[in-house]
Amino acid sequence: MDITDLATRIRNGERRALARAITLVESGRADHRAQAVALLEELAKSGRQALRIGLSGTPGVGKSTFIESFGMMLTGQGLRVAVLAVDPSSARSGGSILGDKTRMERLSRDPNAFIRPSPSQSELGGVARRTRDAVSLCEAAGFDVVLIETVGVGQSETVVAEMSDLFVLLLAPAGGDELQGVKRGIMEMADIILVNKADGDLKPAATRTCADYAGALRLLRKRPQDPVGFPKAMTVSALQEEGLRAAWEEMQALADWRRETGHFAARRAAQARHWFEEEVRLGLLARLESDPAMRARLAELGQRVASGEASIAGAAQQMLAALQT
Numbered sequence: 001m002d003i004t005d006l007a008t009r010i011r012n013g014e015r016r017a018l019a020r021a022i023t024l025v026e027s028g029r030a031d032h033r034a035q036a037v038a039l040l041e042e043l044a045k046s047g048r049q050a051l052r053i054g055l056s057g058t059p060g061v062g063k064s065t066f067i068e069s070f071g072m073m074l075t076g077q078g079l080r081v082a083v084l085a086v087d088p089s090s091a092r093s094g095g096s097i098l099g100d101k102t103r104m105e106r107l108s109r110d111p112n113a114f115i116r117p118s119p120s121q122s123e124l125g126g127v128a129r130r131t132r133d134a135v136s137l138c139e140a141a142g143f144d145v146v147l148i149e150t151v152g153v154g155q156s157e158t159v160v161a162e163m164s165d166l167f168v169l170l171l172a173p174a175g176g177d178e179l180q181g182v183k184r185g186i187m188e189m190a191d192i193i194l195v196n197k198a199d200g201d202l203k204p205a206a207t208r209t210c211a212d213y214a215g216a217l218r219l220l221r222k223r224p225q226d227p228v229g230f231p232k233a234m235t236v237s238a239l240q241e242e243g244l245r246a247a248w249e250e251m252q253a254l255a256d257w258r259r260e261t262g263h264f265a266a267r268r269a270a271q272a273r274h275w276f277e278e279e280v281r282l283g284l285l286a287r288l289e290s291d292p293a294m295r296a297r298l299a300e301l302g303q304r305v306a307s308g309e310a311s312i313a314g315a316a317q318q319m320l321a322a323l324q325t
Contacts, residue, residue, distance in 0.1 A: 010140055018141045019116065025133040043140035051144065052163065053147050053164060080112045081110075083113065085117045132163045168192050169190040188220055192231060193232070234246065
């Protein structure tokens, strides 16, 4: 594979080249990983940036409908939009249905939009392991906005906040005890909460739900990266395409404020450091598994723990000591 040629085609905005590059960075083969690293290094010189928006929400909240309506609105304004949708994977095969693209029929046909579904491959955090690399590729391809859709709300969903500039939480009305159904961690990470399906018979319930969350947000500790009024809750209707422009204006206002105050660049720098350290940790684990002697020692200590001959903490200390010799 000619990495220089592929990088040039990506910088020229070729969708086929971008899709091929994402497949490359998602591959687990060692030779593909070496090529992926070379490609990412080459594209890092472009210096292009997109607004990265992480999007999570409860199952059935209408994330795909929202993304399609929101994405169509953005492309209608002349913006180029990339959607990285992460689907749950089978614990057995590692595959997934990858149904998000089929549910965004209009957006998938838009020449200014690019949709890439990826299996989560049992990764925690609602995003695939190489999603952050895919974001970098989309930025290099000249997209203005990158939407990162997570698997769904859960205790580990906050990982997406470590690779996005804005984190949007999408919720539905009339879901019972809404405030109890959402983890505090994801509430604290959210920059904007959008209560979807604010139309028809559900509109009054959506308004009440929005008021409940607005009150809850006021009780949370003030964050230094937020201007007055943020984080905030709003109502939208993806089906009727209502409230989307107002939500986009708030997202832009928050991103502009963070750029002017230096929080935007500081957040990007902190995220880069976080993912560097995470890559080192994963590399060390991979090296541990590739060394036959270390793998045998790991299996031996694991068997002793399983049989009750050694404690978990003690066996872990022995394993770490073996790594240092």
